[in-house]
Amino acid sequence: MGSDLTRYLRVEKLPHIWCAGCGHGIVTQAIVRAIDELGLDPVKVTIVSGIGCSSRAPGYMNFDTLHTTHGRAIAFATGVKLARPELKVIVITGDGDAAAIGGNHLIHAARRNIDLTVICYNNTVYGMTSGQYSPVTPLGSFASTAPYGMVERPFDLCELVMGAGGTFVARSTTYHARHLTNVIKQAIQHKGFSFVDAFSQCPTYFGRRNNMRDALAMLNWYKENAVSRDDWAKIPPTQRGSKFPIGVFKDEEAPEYCESYRKVIEKAMKEGDAK
Amino acid sequence: MAESRSRLYQGNEACVEGAIAAGMRFFAGYPITPSTEIAELCSVRLPQVGGTFIQMEDEIASMAAVCGASLAGLKAMTATSGPGFSLKQENIGFAAEAEIPCVIVNVQRVGPSTGMPTSPAQGDLMQARWGRHGDQEIVALSPAYVEEVYSLTVEAFNISEELRTPVILLMDEVVGHLREKVTLPKPGDLVIKDRKKPAPGSRYLPYAPGEGEDGDIPPLGVFGDGFRFHVTGLTHGPEGFPTNSPNVGEPQIKRINSKISSRREKLCKAEELFTEEADVLVVSFGCSARSAKKAVKDLRAMGVKVGLLRLITVWPFPEHLIQRIAARQLKAVVVPEMNLGQLAREVRRCLDGRAPVIGVNRVAGKLIEPADIIRAVQEVR
Amino acid sequence: MRKEFRLAGAGGQGLISASIILAEAIASRTDLHVAQTQSYGPESRGGSSRGDVIISDSQVDYPEVTKPQYLLVMTQEACSTYAKGLAPGGVLIADSTYVKEIPPVDGTVKSYPISERAREMGREIVANMIGLGILAGFTGVVSPEVLEEAVMERLPKSTWDLNRKALRHGFEVGMQMAGRGEVVTERARAQRPGLGELEK
Structure with missing residues (x-):
């Protein structure tokens, strides 16, 4: 512990643009701490993001960083990874970015099992545009475009990615910062498509509209409602209420896309030589 | 084996062969008539030369993957037609703003909307120029003969690499599907241009204009080569980081326009x-x-x-x-x-x-x- | 000199493929210019199929066939559709296996039971090669050797023998239709074929 993480940051670009009490700094710290603890060569790490509050994180991170268009980070990252499979490619995205406008890219990257690590800074709201509901905003909660309460059913992003074929899926929260760091480490080490649903508080645009006045109230909410995967399984579905599971939900091995495609290249080149 | 280098090529096929000769090693696409043969042929030919083909989940994603692959050092291309060209505009704009070399092939068909998928048109002339939001000059080349498809695909890559900009190859269904005699240039006769790269170990400012001829086109580093630079679609300064300052932003926007308009006579x-x-x-x-x-x-x-x-x-x-x-x-x-x-x-x-x-x-x-x-x-x- | 060929029939008869082989032979083995187009999409579904080839001693500008000088029709429908488009003085070659009625045309009409003959040779699928051979034999635009080389470049090896046999047969039929003698097979002619019938 106690490693100087500032060498992974573009300190001169600080202060960041996030609001006071925002959870995104905690998730960003967890990512660089995971990179540090894994001893990755920073030159061989590329971080790709889309649009939204979360997607500003790479600007502060001292790697090759690519801040793309709304929802498209995973598709850009697919190009980077296929062009240079030796790079560790980490995608930083938000719930609107990944699950609404970029939902198609998320499920297809999971299906291909391409070796990307996607960290979703999930604050259940569009923060950059000041508080509209997203595909994960809980039923009944309020947003600037859900003034009478949310009536759309939310996605569980972990279930979505597992259903689409992602081979490593985990969830944690900014309250569980150490746990979050650990699951990010596992995700980065995983060979294949890995997804971390990182709950991150937005007191400014979500908390204040939903009876959680500040960051502390929201962190307390995470503390009180997060349960381990095993404990979650023991609670009868009717009694789960606002509780949600954290932990690693899936960790499986399956053929990774870049490796599969490398075999295609070998086959094509061999057949080409034979001619 | 053939004594002569003349052969029958379909326009779409000549595009793929020209691209590979120009150094294309990445293609991401999505099936759409009448450009589909380009994707199909890339899926066969690219792995034969050690390159990568991927059929993405949609048109938007294929343009995105092309940008990503280019930043990771490969010459990259996508191909589409009318409806797909509309969808790709978002990330063509990104490539223009972030100065990412790449080639976009549009085999034009009848529009508006789904139009007539197997029939020729030239209705995307203005979309090629103005299809994206904001001000950006674009380079678009339009072949009329199959042999010219080959040479202009090479040219499109050369311009995109030299000017660090997306280049549109504006084909049409006639020239895409037509088969004609093509005499390929001898390998040594082909001029291939590659992007200017920053000097290793230097402090790299990916958007800082330099001195001298072509100084308005900064070199482009490769992700993973140690420059640890930032690329964004936000208006940015010479270091590549976002800015809200008109004094910093305006020269950047003007430069991505003038680097093309100032070379009009050379390009045309x-x-x-x-x-x-x-x-x-x-x-x-x-x-x-x-x-x-x-x-x-x-x-x-x-x-x-x-x-x-x-x-x-x-x-x-x-x-x-x-x-x-x-x-x-x-x-x-x-x-x-x-x-x-x-x-x-x-x-x-x-x-x-x-x-x-x-x-x-x-x-x-x-x-x-x-x-x-x-x-x-x-x-x- | 600009000559237009149209090969028309039903999907599955291999006429597009035959048009490509003709164009390939011209492109890779002669000094002539060539442009090949074909029916696409809805036009090529619903059963009909068409391959067009333009041969010219200079660059082909307008790339579409408008009034073919040489028209091969292998179904009644294709004949009824395209016969009236024959260029004045052109040549219509009909597969009499399927074409029973030929509308009056301002040109020469030749018939041969192409598909029936292909069936006798082993497989009806090679009818397109007999048809192509007839066109080549009639016009002299390319030698059978040159066409065979194009067949070998475009078609799978397992089909070469039968396709070659069909081509040769068609070529001889075409020569006879044009009232010419022995098949010229020297390599020299294969390299630099004259324009034959096209020179007229």
């Missing part, structure tokens, strides 16, 4: 036939220009003083060529095109009233016939 290629002795000028491009060429030859044989300007580079627009030819008294300028007057409008702008502009237009998939153009020229008084 055209074929001229009898333009120095013409009373009537025919201006056309792509498939329509083939009909125009036939019409002009037939008219000359009849003694009509008509000339042809076939645009090969359609963007930036060759204003200087049109103005040079129009310096002599022209009775009229006839513009055959498979749209409702997109090129004619631009020609009219350049002529600024010096000669009337007469359109010959078809939009429902039937190629303009030489007789249509002959009639229009003969009607000029």
